Amino acid sequence: MTRRSAATVAILAAAIAFPLAAQPLGWEFYIGLASRVMIYALAATSLNLVLGYGGMLSFGHAAFVGAGAYTAGILLTEGIASVWIGWPIAVAAATVAAIVIGAISLRTRGVYFIMITLAFAQMMYYVAIGMKAYGGEEGLRLASRPQAGLGLDLKDDVTFYYLVLAILAAALYGLHRLARARFGRVIAAIRENETRMEAIGFPTYRYKLVCFVIGGAVAGLAGALLAANNSYVNPNLFYWTQSGTLMIMVILGGVGRLWGGVLGAAALLLAEELFSAYTIHWQLGVGAILLAVVLFAPKGLAGLAARHG
């Protein structure tokens, strides 16, 4: 076993053991927090595929998280409680959104791509505000968590934790495989030199669109999980600062690195949690750390780990 895969097994074992240790110690609160961190890790990982592996600077990834969350929330409100129906539809909604947004946005380049993706997410933000039947500006409170059947009780925080963990692990494994497959190599080559790939004869637009849509679909799943976790969805899920936060997680963790999204989400959310325990002005501390990372650790936390490890 290589050192890298040993570390992966150790992290997975620790994540599986965590609730077992947390319960006797009275740390139930941290199980919920860990679920939230993992959901954001999933969303950030999906953005990392688009941004880091695909080199597409999407500033509107919240559109897909929000689409998934709202679809799941609305279905739950309308009485469809099963995750086996609700979540696939949520993912499908995010996928459709990603196909439409990607197909249009990918015709532009550079800064214009950043701005177009941002604009689409903002449009969906205003659509969510306009949906008065589903809470409008106030957002939508969900009566309960969805049901999974199979003897799984998602209202139980530990069960929910394991479900999220399984999904995140599957997503990371999928990303790992994808990056090493032919598709991943083509995507990386397009990121490095699109003109050359086009000249060789690769349909670069189609490859980029597929990459963008996979990212959007996974983000939709993260959104559905987020809706279940919070029992609440609101238009701010679509707001540009949410896209910004996901982007921050990826950059903080390590752009184009397998664990980048996870590291970034964990670091940002735990820093928030830590600072907010001591002061209401926690944003000051988080902001200072982010600034320090940009100035002194250009490759993110994963880059730091790679340099020292």
Place this chain on the structure above:
Amino acid sequence: MSGILLLEQSLNGLQFGLMLFLLAAGLTLVFGIMDMINLAHGSLYMIGAFLAAKFVELTGSFWLAVLLAMAGTAIVGMALEMSVLRRLYARDHLAQVLATFAIILIANELVRIVWGPQVPLGTPAALSGPVRLLPGLEYSSYRLVIIAVGLAVAVALYLAVTRTKTGMLVRAGASNREMAVAMGVDIRRLFTLVFGVGAALCAIAGAMLGPILAVQVGMGEDILILAFVVIVIGGIGSIRGALVGALLVGVVDTMGRAFLPGLLREFLSPPVASALGGALASILIYLLMAAILAWKPQGLFPARG
């Protein structure tokens, strides 16, 4: 819809558009010359508004307060440029997004600590009443003054950019930075200056819009995105584009909010019309941006030929 109402809303649109221009002018130069995404531009707008509110308390004069806020915000902007932003020019857009997002968080919290989440800023007493422009059209005198100030600043900026030596250097930097450096332009100093001027313009917008909107933490986040839409429509790096884009966005946004719900009520039931109209009105400027980019991918007035 009546002609009077249309005229009134056009004036509102013009007023909002001119204030957007003040924000977009600085942003487009920063973006155009240094290829730098500065999300913290909205924070300067917020700081300008808070400074103005505090200087009004201190001096009792609205206009003196605006001038002091301009000076104060320019100093903050230049200090920010020299301490942090300068290190980011050579970095990629991602690093710039992360750093300036961090500055937003820091600025929001510092303002909250120093002044609290919200401060009052009223219209100057002499301008609180309406004036009669036409029979049947009473219009806020304060909004008229905003229009006048906006126009004056726009003209001054236009003259400064097209008729002065510094302006020439700025234009040279925006259209081809490497060439300008090769010709001996001290782009670092020039840029600190541009940043200071941009910050001062933010302060004018913040101070003037403060009495109409609210002076509160987070006020910069909403308007920042509008300013980005403006400069993308206008063409990044172009002052003229920023002006045209700002007026377009200001008028379209204001008109959409004023008339779309009513227009839809002709076809739809009132609650549906007001909900749909509101959402559609907010979306309108993004559709405008998408349409313009589809037509002219570099914006209306591309600075780099």
